[in-house]
Amino acid sequence: MKVFEKSPSFYQVFERKSGPAKEATHYCPGCGHGNAHKMIAEALEDLELTSKTVFISPVGCSVFAYYYFDCGNIQAAHGRAPAVATGVKRANPDSIVISYQGDGDLAAIGTAETIHAANRGENITVFFVNNAIYGMTGGQMAPTTMIGQRSATTPLGRVAGVHGNPIRMCEMLATLPAPTYIERVCIGDSKQIMKARKAVRKALQIQAEGKGYSFVEIVSPCPTGWKMDPVTARDWMTEEMLKVFPLGVYRDESGNREEGDWHRHYEGFDPAKVNPYLDRLKTSMTESEPVALKQDLNCKFAGFGGQGILTLGLFLSQIGMRAGQQVSWFPAYGPEMRGGTANCSVNLSSRRIGSPLVDEPNVLVVMNQPSLDAFEDSVVDGGTIIIDTTIVEGKPDGKRLNAVMIPATEIADQVGTPKIANVVVLGALAAATDAFTPEFCMETLRSVIKKKSLIEMNMEAFRKGYDFVKNS
Amino acid sequence: MTDNTAVAVPFMEVNPELCKGCQLCIGVCPKSVIAISQKLNSASYHPAYYTGQDCTGCGLCFYACPEPGAIRVIKP
Structure with missing residues (x-):
């Protein structure tokens, strides 16, 4: 018997969430975050990784991911999730570290952290939910907003000559030598959703095997920010957004990299060398009477x-x-x-x-x-x-x-x-x-x-x- | 909700309180066996429901649904 149901990687009741409806998410109807959350939860459960996972939530609608995932959770400053993830991963090389970010977080304020974590080949997994808009703050233009797309800050539509072109993160990161796996998927029709599930699973598998940096961009609808109903939003996304953000695998070195190759912790670190110095500072301050x-x-x-x-x-x-x-x-x-x-x-x-x-x-x-x-x-x-x-x-x-x-x-x-x-x-x-x-x-x-x-x-x-x- | 567990046929069920009425499940169902209710739930959405027949247990509605706990599909 096959049962499709809420993954045990989610809390059964979202106790941290305020207000009533503690079993429903805070996301709007038709929001892609829920789908992305479900894929991640399912993969964590199937790969038996939940208990050692640390989930870094960003700033954005998914800031409250810690309401939902029954694993370790940290909420990072805007755009800094890959930097926090780097620290968590290096301090706990056996953990699974997920940096989950939206387009405003990852491709605007956090561009530097994003690029450098990828360039170092940190053994983390980044899930990039691209819905072409700043959702939480009220639908302002994001770096990924489409040309012509109306937003709170581009009421007449985005103009390339004034606002720049939509940034394609997969393509940009694929120019770097270090990343192991980069794919763009979307939450569109059933076929696309199933492909997205596979990509999410593969990205986590690569990290679990210590094969290095994995990045999955999930093109996702924001019906509220786009001012569309959920079905229209999904259709607009698959018809229009995918022209600018083509789906596909942009990098897959998982077959060429050895397991454990990309652990980034320091074998040579010796606390015995550092502690005497720290101790000297400590004792010199506490030995004497006030x-x-x-x-x-x-x-x-x-x-x-x-x-x-x-x-x-x-x-x-x-x-x-x-x-x-x-x-x-x-x-x-x-x-x-x-x-x-x-x-x-x-x-x-x-x-x-x-x-x-x-x-x-x-x-x-x-x-x-x-x-x-x-x-x-x-x-x-x-x-x-x-x-x-x-x-x-x-x-x-x-x-x-x-x-x-x-x-x-x-x-x-x-x-x-x-x-x-x-x-x-x-x-x-x-x-x-x-x-x-x-x-x-x-x-x-x-x-x-x-x-x-x-x-x-x-x-x-x-x-x-x-x-x-x-x-x- | 229909209790189909006794008979060995696949079925899907919607928790009407968790459904936000986005209708994405309806569009992906290959058998068109999901519909939207006229009733409102306590969050004032019209929830989806299983019309009661011909579900194949493919699970596509489960993955199309953004809500973790709203849809359950059982394929015996």
Whole structure:
């Protein structure tokens, strides 16, 4: 006896779905998503893959695929399903990973992810439901919309010279060497539907055998978006869409590829090599007792890019974290790697920090002239302003503020290199605020400075900055 | 729904509450044994139904139907 019925790969009741009718899908009458879902569910069941499948839903009408498929489910950001699928597959090479996407998701916002996942030959399966329109958002033009087709954003019909031509993804991807299997099918008449079933099954089989990337484009009706009844929509699709999107196999290398060839996980990855590094960071932050803060520090560090302004902020953040304080670090800089202006905001507080921005600092570090002009007035009364006098010529208002003038770059140069002026400043900051002992700061620096050969030089720079302020 | 399980003939059945009345099953049926009901279901669709005779159990209506649980076809 043969029974055609709801696949066990679907939930029997769609509990996650809101509202009544928990056994019906949320799709419109005549929508092709339901057919595509049924084909996938049936194939997963027949190939006994359901229990190890992770289904990545896109943004679009099929965003709710996790209502329906009784397998692992992740919903990805718009267009990013192949990237998420790549991560899932590489972390779990034995799983079956399905990236299910519509045309707006796959061929517009996610074009880059689509092409590069295919180009890497990720051992995943991509089902591309092409209905030539943005369905969920209300029938706007999609990259696959037909010439002349009316949509919410092309009310007079798509014009090639204005809106471009419909994108043919199968043909595009077939120019790449890596994909194993690419086919375009459609949910049209019975013969076409049966062919589509076979393609879906084959694509999943190829992944299960570790033979690489499989891509099935399913040309599918969207009666609501097209403003047609379901039967007319199906007929328009088979008559008109297939002229632009011809059905067929665009790539089939499944016979030429060895099983397991295209697993993309790293045999050579050795956690033993990475863990000591991570452990060192961890222990250096948890070994010591919390150090109380006399007052919250709301710092702004400003200067040229390349002076180590952002790193200075990170160092202070690390010291704060290690002292058991709440910490935030927020950089602001231009596109230049060197020479532009840069500043960062650092908060150290015993309480939770609401905003990482520092508009009214109680500590301002100024390492170039424009920063003095820009930020001096924002410092709160009685706040500390630390100025690198090697570079900055101006003087702050010494009555209102606690001004600390230090030739930091000059001191750094004497220690060994002007590049560590930021550490001299850190020493000055520790001395001027008395927030932490120099020993505590230096111990933290030791554990966070990556290049071990530079540690002693940094220690000296810190000590000189600290002593300069204490002795002046 | 007709209870045809006792006799060994193929049949299809529609869950009238899950059917959305798209009529795609009607078009693909080679024997034209599916029709649309005059009644409305609770989602206010006119559901399809089996007229009761001559189903061959080919399953084409099942695959044409977008709804996972709306159509069931049994071929003894």
